[in-house]
Amino acid sequence: MMNNAYVAGVGMTRFCKMPERSFEEIGQEAVLKALKDAGVERDAIEEVFCGSALTGRSMGQRVLRDLGMTGRPITNVENACSSGSTALREACTAIAAGRAETVLVLGIDQLTRLGGGTIPGVETDLDPNLGMVMPALYAMRARRYMQETGATRVHLAKVAVKAHEGGQLNPYAQFRNPVTVEEVLASRMVADPFSLLMCCPTGDGAAAAVVTTKKKAAALGKKLIRVAGTALQSGLYKPGFRDLTRSELTERTAKLAYEQAGIGPEDVDLAEIHDAFVIAELMYYEALGFCPPGGAPAFLESGATRINGSKPVNPSGGLLCRGHPVGATGIAQVCEAVWHLRGEAGERQVEGAKVALTHCTGGGVSGLDHGSCAINILVA
Amino acid sequence: MMNNAYVAGVGMTRFCKMPERSFEEIGQEAVLKALKDAGVERDAIEEVFCGSALTGRSMGQRVLRDLGMTGRPITNVENACSSGSTALREACTAIAAGRAETVLVLGIDQLTRLGGGTIPGVETDLDPNLGMVMPALYAMRARRYMQETGATRVHLAKVAVKAHEGGQLNPYAQFRNPVTVEEVLASRMVADPFSLLMCCPTGDGAAAAVVTTKKKAAALGKKLIRVAGTALQSGLYKPGFRDLTRSELTERTAKLAYEQAGIGPEDVDLAEIHDAFVIAELMYYEALGFCPPGGAPAFLESGATRINGSKPVNPSGGLLCRGHPVGATGIAQVCEAVWHLRGEAGERQVEGAKVALTHCTGGGVSGLDHGSCAINILVA
Amino acid sequence: MTAPQPEGTEATKSPGIEYFPKSKPWRMADGALHLLGMRCPHCGAKAFPARSVCHACGRDDGMETVELVPTGTLYSFAEIHAAPKGFPTPYVIGFVDLDDGVRLLGQVEHRAAELGMDEKVQLVEGVIRTRGDGTKVVSYKFRRRSS
């Protein structure tokens, strides 16, 4: 498939708990911001993809109704944490197939509607019935990873500290405060070895992007940002042993995304990755090829992944600090990537960024690494 | 967009209440049947689209896991009653874009998991909070339609009688019994003017299709069946007057599907349409161009839409009799279409069928005709 | 009271009553219920409930909150005999076109047999459902116009 889609405009709400707002209002804010950023009128949008995981049905239709933007094809997609990125991939494909030229992509979820606590599992799956919760899956990864690499809880805490370095500079982030290693370690225990600040918060939010052809993007006059790669994969089923310190799914998806874009990990100037829990960031450094297997703790400590490092990761604050309204995250990552590629990221700007990678993975299904993983590569 | 996708294999479960089975098992049955019908191995499937509306999250991953069929891109889509057809449209687009050659499309829902009763609304929408239920929307359409055309409840009942004529010949149908006008009228009142037999039942089921390129389809040796048109639209928002006896959404979607296929309503040999309630069948005869506005009662009474009529509609029994596990319906319609186009529909075969149309519409959103409508045109 | 209420509304004074929508977007005057809707100053479009963007012209500045007229015409109706918990069956629901052009869905205070198509109706306040704990949910409803 030809990757010939361009991001012409982006916009998002702040991520935070907004139980007093309807999800429709939250989504509309993101849509209007993206349209204004792209400089297009409502009527320029030929199709809409809406990614959401936990909030409701016919989400795209409900958000767009009061904006007078229904009446065109609206496709709702769900792939757990990768819902937003999955929507972007379908949008790029619709453009590649010539089905549409200008497409709106929306990612949205409002977790405060769920009444708090961890995200409920699907009842036919064994794991949630046995007492599994999502933090525990990553906590088990972390315990094994620490045993095999010699990493400590201090390394885990330092991931959260780095996330808050970015988040405190990001007006869209759920948390705007710095934290220390001591504060992270001292926060209340959630799933040993994880304390609360080692886990992403629940919250609400929406993010949107306008995707179009090169010709139309050029006519809009914004810096051209191409979706050079957009890969989606699902986890391989293994009913036996699995090395939980590696992510076969992210490795496999990254390989495809790099091939599509014709680049390698060394070419990435900036990455927004799925740090739902602190260990995730370390594992995915390795799975994305930013450092060798087992090398993530040292890579983190080197400062390479800080905003001014050689391989900045999650300058936005990531899921840990910007927040994680599940379906919105993939598009929020695209917003962040676009702002950096345009030089519009303000205080957290990664200087001279030309290539950005976004990565989501999630969907707890017993026996799979994850239900899905989506990786996008954006090139200015 | 080039419509160059072909349906190489189809399969479905019987539609009925199956609370004792998991949705995974139900989906797996449909998938295995479709693979066998197509004559392809698991590994030939490059991507999967799963349409479901009400059962759970990451549905495709959950159904495919125990078949060892994860590890490829799986995209879950939701568009209420049009979820299955929306999945098919994305599959055809992935093929048109060259993203994949052979794609599995699954439609599935298990409404018995919801605990009975009518399908719950989304809480931020006004209507369900005010006491609206889906049968009432169509009941109001019916009351107005009767007033404007002179149609009677006997006409409504005759739609159900015709549905059961087909359904009793269909081994996949939830109901296999004939009914009389008297029985339909005497069944208990649900939403006046609708009695129970004027409404589709709730139930469980799955349907699957293997879609591929012309070259691959030809190599498999089955009769070539092309998806010549696949259109999706969402309803236009009107906060004021709307003529509820017409479906602007189905009319608009049909126009696009006919254009894509290069045909008109007169060329359709067989249609599977969204008769969720008896009035729907009459309205959609008109919206699809099978008869003039207001002409549906006479068209029905003429026998034209019976299996041996000039324009057979819902030989499967339709939603009223085959049943309506929401996300599965669109692909069940495709199964039925393919069986007729191949001459494999048994006792309910529409002789010599060369062009089949499938139509779904649904998703109650206040102020819209419906959230979405999807129409496919299959040509042998 | 199962839901928090904004201070100063009648709900805070009447335990066992809850309004839907919770913001109680209407005003009672001379026995008639006036819904608060949106009017776009740019194109004149009206809608209910109020919102900050015009569905018709897309403008998002200056939307006005206006009172809708309390009278209209019953376009169609259905008598519901199978309903979610708390809605006491049978009840009638109908679409009403207010005289200023906005269409509303709502419960109608009569049995289907007493109603005709295109009947003139007015907006009133009334109980639309009862929650499990006995709380009455009050909203706008329709009543046949006596005149």
Added chain:
Amino acid sequence: MTAPQPEGTEATKSPGIEYFPKSKPWRMADGALHLLGMRCPHCGAKAFPARSVCHACGRDDGMETVELVPTGTLYSFAEIHAAPKGFPTPYVIGFVDLDDGVRLLGQVEHRAAELGMDEKVQLVEGVIRTRGDGTKVVSYKFRRRSS
């Protein structure tokens, strides 16, 4: 009893007890719990729970139901302090690789501080949660092997 039970199981004799999974796919023998899994006669693959199609080779004929060995090794674990209702925190959950190669997730009958990585464990029957009405949910769990 909140859930129907198949006749003749212990559950029908012990009010207040429910099994998970409801089909109780295990057999007790000599104090050990033997899970009933699938074995593919064509390729030898094993999995739990039993199913009729082989995930490894795709064959859907002749899958055998076999008893899995009741012993294995604790691959990793986490102590959960925030859990859904009915799971009494803290509790430990872990991945165990049974000696015949099948990996299981399950609760472990010890606090995290008492456990080590790669510890040898065995399958036992035990309460994993308590429902709102007091019903105990019994399933397979892991215990450190004394030997």
